[in-house]
Amino acid sequence: MTSEAAQPGLGVGTWAWGNQFLWGYDPKRDDAALEATFRRCLELGLVFFDTADSYGTGRLNGRSEELLGRFASQCSPGEQERLCIATKLAPFPWRLGRRGYDRAFAASQRRLQGHLKRVQLHWSTARYAPWQEPALLEGLADLVSGGAVPSLGVSNMGPRRLRQVHQQLAARGIRLSSLQVQLSLLAPEAVQPGGMAEVCRELGIELIAYSPLALGLLGRSASDPRPIPQGPRGALFRRLEPRLAPLRQAMEEISQGRPGGLGAVALNWCRSHGAMPIPGMRSTQQVEAAASALSWSLSGEERLRLDQLAMADGAARMPANPFQSA
């Protein structure tokens, strides 16, 4: 068996908290369940929450941060100390220069009621506006060195850009705490040879796996009684479903006699590669199922079997993030 102690824990994704378009959020219907979800996470020791200043659709923009701020402010001082809320600031084209994030950062802090422990660059502009990113990173580093936020991370960066950013920050004595990329059995690029996982290990950067359940598809068995979600998620599920059978068969076998269902297998595959998954959750049942993954780990043979299926030619693949840099 792989060593459990050496594996990362589990965080929580909150993209759905405020998003009507993809996730069908309804404040009147969902907020009580989201508060209960948040509370259950803390009870089970899940304290890392990922959010973004762009989460929340239309007039609900910023809703995910707002909800987290509200829930965090109701925590005890001990819980607040343990909580790690990490937001991501979008490098929109009008956010320019070293001070380009100042207003956005202040707005996030306001919505989060001051409970921010990490600020992250949401995506790399290296592919389309390479001049924008170094200055924004300097600005984020200023926030850390000035004591406005304790730690700094980046997202959607490839190995080459990650090394450059690490160097830029190291030159100022600022530690790059984490890299967040899409990583799942349907998006395994980061853990392939020469990928981001290797660079993170070498440079001592925490690797965070987003969309570890492929938007929920990896948590569904072939006989799942729930209807396919409406809208773009459903369209994606229908497109990937026909090529899922061999992987799902292996996941079904590995999940036998272990808690957490197929979702736990998908999360533990990320953990077995040294990444902390941040599944998006919006019910206490999902939190309990996900947290139960922490009670077991994949054996070396199980991991290898899943690796081979995930990386096989013709395997089902999530769409790559268009902003992911090399």
Ligand SMILES: NC(=O)c1ccc[n+]([C@@H]2O[C@H](COP(=O)([O-])OP(=O)(O)OC[C@H]3O[C@@H](n4cnc5c(N)ncnc54)[C@H](OP(=O)(O)O)[C@@H]3O)[C@@H](O)[C@H]2O)c1
């Ligand atoms: N940095 C970036 O650019 C970026 C991009 C995307 C996401 N993210 C972050 O990563 C987080 C997670 O990714 P994601 O929300 O895209 O997708 P995900 O984690 O792959 O899938 C989330 C969905 O999986 C289902 N689920 C949750 N817990 C489960 C469990 N224990 N067992 C089985 N199914 C379960 C739920 O679907 P139902 O509720 O429908 O059942 C949930 O909404 C986001 O919330 C966000 O914080 C970051």
